[in-house]
Amino acid sequence: MERLEFILGFTHTYRIDRYLGFPILIGSIQKPYFSFIIDKIQGKLAGWNQKLLNRAGRVTLANSVISAIPTYVMHNCWRPEGICDQIDQTVRGFIWGSSTSHWVPWETITQSRARGGLGVRKAREANISLLGKHIWEVIHNPDKLWVKLMTNKYLNHNSIFQSMSPRGATFTWSSILKATNFLKDGFFIRIGRGDVSLWYGK
Amino acid sequence: MNYQDTHLRVKDLWNNGSWNFSMLATILPNDMKQQIRSIRINDIVDDIIIWAPSADGIYSASTVYKWLTSTPSTIDTSEVSWTWLWSLNIPENIRFFLWLSLHESLPTNMFRVYRHLSLDVNCCRCGLFQKDILHLLRDFQKAKSIWSYLNWPRAMLLIIITQKIGFRTTSKEIKAFSFP
Numbered sequence: 001m002e003r004l005e006f007i008l009g010f011t012h013t014y015r016i017d018r019y020l021g022f023p024i025l026i027g028s029i030q031k032p033y034f035s036f037i038i039d040k041i042q043g044k045l046a047g048w049n050q051k052l053l054n055r056a057g058r059v060t061l062a063n064s065v066i067s068a069i070p071t072y073v074m075h076n077c078w079r080p081e082g083i084c085d086q087i088d089q090t091v092r093g094f095i096w097g098s099s100t101s102h103w104v105p106w107e108t109i110t111q112s113r114a115r116g117g118l119g120v121r122k123a124r125e126a127n128i129s130l131l132g133k134h135i136w137e138v139i140h141n142p143d144k145l146w147v148k149l150m151t152n153k154y155l156n157h158n159s160i161f162q163s164m165s166p167r168g169a170t171f172t173w174s175s176i177l178k179a180t181n182f183l184k185d186g187f188f189i190r191i192g193r194g195d196v197s198l199w200y201g202k
Numbered sequence: 203m204n205y206q207d208t209h210l211r212v213k214d215l216w217n218n219g220s221w222n223f224s225m226l227a228t229i230l231p232n233d234m235k236q237q238i239r240s241i242r243i244n245d246i247v248d249d250i251i252i253w254a255p256s257a258d259g260i261y262s263a264s265t266v267y268k269w270l271t272s273t274p275s276t277i278d279t280s281e282v283s284w285t286w287l288w289s290l291n292i293p294e295n296i297r298f299f300l301w302l303s304l305h306e307s308l309p310t311n312m313f314r315v316y317r318h319l320s321l322d323v324n325c326c327r328c329g330l331f332q333k334d335i336l337h338l339l340r341d342f343q344k345a346k347s348i349w350s351y352l353n354w355p356r357a358m359l360l361i362i363i364t365q366k367i368g369f370r371t372t373s374k375e376i377k378a379f380s381f382p
Contacts, residue, residue: 055295055298057294103305108305111271112268113288116305121267125271126263128270129263129264130263132263133261140251186266186269187251189249189251190252190259192244192245192247192250193243193245193248194212194216195213197212198212198215
């Protein structure tokens, strides 16, 4: 080991922790892996901030925190339901304060501003919409390296919309497939030459 | 679907610039035929998969988010756009206040009684009227005098806002009436 270290110039470690701020995922992915997101969000939305800001300010801060902190992780991972709920709860609690009741329903707040909401993003839906970018890549950029790798390994020339999650697939791929289940109905074929089957789509 | 048709491709039904349904063994409903007739085959363009909810068919996280959060109850075409509120040139916290009042979500006595936080719906200052948002912002004696003190463009805001609130309440009441 020491000789290897000497030759390669690396040092060894028994703790595989994080890479680019993202915990390295090994084995089955469970909730504790993601609790660092909650810690970060709660850190930014700490109590003293809440006391100093009015509600409008709290909404702005909450929006910037939840859109910035978990985005990278949301891109690649299907976050566990519990984590999403906890993020949403933290945000709600921060906006309204723990002692008062919530004056406007969460469903309304999470609509866009043009639709009468405050543009706060629900964690689950934001997660799906970011994962969906990979679906788009799989369809439209088949020459990308990761797309080649994943499609050859898991799709076998099938369409991503008909694919089932294979057992033991990598977490990223099964995350993408989970998002596909939600987004399927939004993808349509725009007919050009008309080479596609009359009955079987996508 | 009839088994004879399984191999057909879209362009097989396209015959010199119009759709030819007679070669199908399957019987299609008329409204579906009508929908198909609005599509045209174009030889120089590929069939591509698009993201339908966005205007240009290109995937973007924001259109997806919008699509995911539109439950049937929120897709209400009569609902007016709220952009006017966010483009008002006033401080953000005032906009937030207006936003709350447009949702009838200021903790007035009406609101509190509705949520079982209070028993008295009347205004705690004049004691005569029900204390709802229109009373608070428009009908209350003090509010009136403040508004009359302000100059024209600002007072205009009051008219717009109370109209919007009034519109929203009536539309809600109508809904409640027609869908008991």
